[in-house]
Amino acid sequence: MIAENFESQFARVQRAIADGPITPTVTPDEIRAHLQSRFDFAQPMALEDAILAVEEMMSKWQVQITHPRYFGLFNPSVTFASTVADSLVAMYNPQLASWRTSPAANEIEKFTLDWVARKFGLPGETLGNFTSGGAEANLSAVIVALTRSFPGYGDLGARSLHAAPAIYLTTEAHHSFAKIAHMTGIGRCGLRKVATDQSLRMNLEDLARQIEEDRANGFAPFMVVGTAGTTAAGAIDPLPELGDFCKTHDLWFHVDAAWGGAAILAPSLRNCLHGIEHADSVTCDAHKWFSVPMGCGMFLCRHPENVLEAFRAEAAYMPGKANGAAFDPYTSTVQWSRRFIGLKLFLSLVTQGESGYAAMIEHQARMGRFLRQLLSESGWCIVNETPLPLICFTRDGIDIPRFLGSLYDRQIAWMSEARIGGDPVIRACITSFRTTEQDVRQVVEGINQVIEVDSEVLSAPTESR
Numbered sequence: 001m002i003a004e005n006f007e008s009q010f011a012r013v014q015r016a017i018a019d020g021p022i023t024p025t026v027t028p029d030e031i032r033a034h035l036q037s038r039f040d041f042a043q044p045m046a047l048e049d050a051i052l053a054v055e056e057m058m059s060k061w062q063v064q065i066t067h068p069r070y071f072g073l074f075n076p077s078v079t080f081a082s083t084v085a086d087s088l089v090a091m092y093n094p095q096l097a098s099w100r101t102s103p104a105a106n107e108i109e110k111f112t113l114d115w116v117a118r119k120f121g122l123p124g125e126t127l128g129n130f131t132s133g134g135a136e137a138n139l140s141a142v143i144v145a146l147t148r149s150f151p152g153y154g155d156l157g158a159r160s161l162h163a164a165p166a167i168y169l170t171t172e173a174h175h176s177f178a179k180i181a182h183m184t185g186i187g188r189c190g191l192r193k194v195a196t197d198q199s200l201r202m203n204l205e206d207l208a209r210q211i212e213e214d215r216a217n218g219f220a221p222f223m224v225v226g227t228a229g230t231t232a233a234g235a236i237d238p239l240p241e242l243g244d245f246c247k248t249h250d251l252w253f254h255v256d257a258a259w260g261g262a263a264i265l266a267p268s269l270r271n272c273l274h275g276i277e278h279a280d281s282v283t284c285d286a287h288k289w290f291s292v293p294m295g296c297g298m299f300l301c302r303h304p305e306n307v308l309e310a311f312r313a314e315a316a317y318m319p320g321k322a323n324g325a326a327f328d329p330y331t332s333t334v335q336w337s338r339r340f341i342g343l344k345l346f347l348s349l350v351t352q353g354e355s356g357y358a359a360m361i362e363h364q365a366r367m368g369r370f371l372r373q374l375l376s377e378s379g380w381c382i383v384n385e386t387p388l389p390l391i392c393f394t395r396d397g398i399d400i401p402r403f404l405g406s407l408y409d410r411q412i413a414w415m416s417e418a419r420i421g422g423d424p425v426i427r428a429c430i431t432s433f434r435t436t437e438q439d440v441r442q443v444v445e446g447i448n449q450v451i452e453v454d455s456e457v458l459s460a461p462t463e464s465r
């Protein structure tokens with residue numbers, strides 16, 4: 001009954017979003033004035049009125065990322081079950097810091113993470129945890145890798161290390177690593193940018209050369225990050241070769257599959273993640289291609305002992321240790337108080353089933369191929385290569401900010417600008433399982449019309465092409 005009422009609300013909101021604008025036009029001053037005029041914490045307001053007022057603001061004043069023509073930044077449309085899960089969690093408000101305070105929630109998360117780890121081909125002892133997102137999962141990976149590679153790091157800190165540690169990744173890797181390098185005491189200069197090939201995949205020869213040079217110069221290479229689905233272009237680094245390389249050179253192999261990881265469920269795509277099974281650790285965000293609300297990241301690591309050492313903590317005020325094979329999340333993760341993050345993925349998997357998920361992911365991959373085909377047929381130059389549904393494209397003389405502004409004003413679609421090899425391109429990613437062929441056609445017709453009717457869009461000076 002609760003689910004039924006909620007489902008009709010959910011359907012109403014999804015319909016309104018699909019029929020409404022995608023991109024808002026509003027200024028900070030307009031919103032601030034609106035808030036000042038409508039709300040005053042000194043005067044209690046009826047919840048019903050408050051909900052209506054807030055919903056009105058959200059329906060008008062945000063980019064609608066669950067719109068079927070939102071072709072944006074890995075933010076998904078969400079399954080109904082996952083939204084129910086978020087409310088259920090808020091109502092019960094379990095504390096997952098320790099196993100003893102939330103046995104059911106902790107075991108549901110473990111059940112789900114074990115399944116995801118098996119899908120990636122990781123070994124049975126893999127320890128997983130849910131995170132706020134990919135940035136926290138990547139942070140966990142670097143902390144655990146540092147702890148394993150430099151036993152003094154945990155107690156004595158980065159300055160106790162015999163040599164400056166270095167992490168190897170490409171310029172296409174996620175920018176969270178720059179913050180992480182700062183936060184962990186490695187410093188941003190400890191990130192080594194490895195060259196890429198034509199398809200933006202890491203170049204193994206350059207990796208080997210840089211590591212050899214760094215070792216000769218007294219640095220301490222300890223980690224290689226392979227990205228499976230880069231943020232700008234959806235490139236997949238050569239995972240099997242990176243796995244072999246890391247093994248031979250005694251380096252931690254982390255795979256950042258924040259978005260691309262879900263491809264493991266799709267029969268036509270899972271081969272492109274071949275090699276991920278050799279990773280020491282993996283980042284995969286359920287709040288991306290697993291279509292659940294933010295924030296729901298996952299960190300998986302095949303070395304539980306290193307995870308437990310990295311996040312070792314003792315506090316007399318915490319409930320006694322879990323019995324048997326269970327770990328207290330406060331001793332195995334970055335977070336302390338912990339929301340029951342994993343329920344949204346669990347409930348979504350239980351209700352869609354693996355086959356339902358495979359169908360959703362295959363569908364989006366098909367829509368990506370269709371978009372690629374229509375763009376190419378209508379004269380756009382496609383500049384990235386990936387089996388994933390992410391298309392980067394351009395055209396001679398295009399003024400991309402003006403072009404995107406025109407798309408937003410006409411409510412054709414939401415896309416973004418990215419850079420490939422330093423050059424600006426338009427980036428369109430299929431992120432909604434609700435996007436249909438009709439949506440894709442409508443978008444391509446719309447963008448071709450923009451080019452026809454707005455002559456300024458194709459008048460950019462040569463250097464910005």
Ligand SMILES: Cc1ncc(COP(=O)(O)O)c(C=O)c1O
Nearest residue numbers: 074133134135174231256258285
């Ligand atoms: C490849 C990759 N890794 C990590 C992240 C960070 O994930 P989050 O935004 O969930 O922290 C992103 C975000 O888009 C990403 O694309």
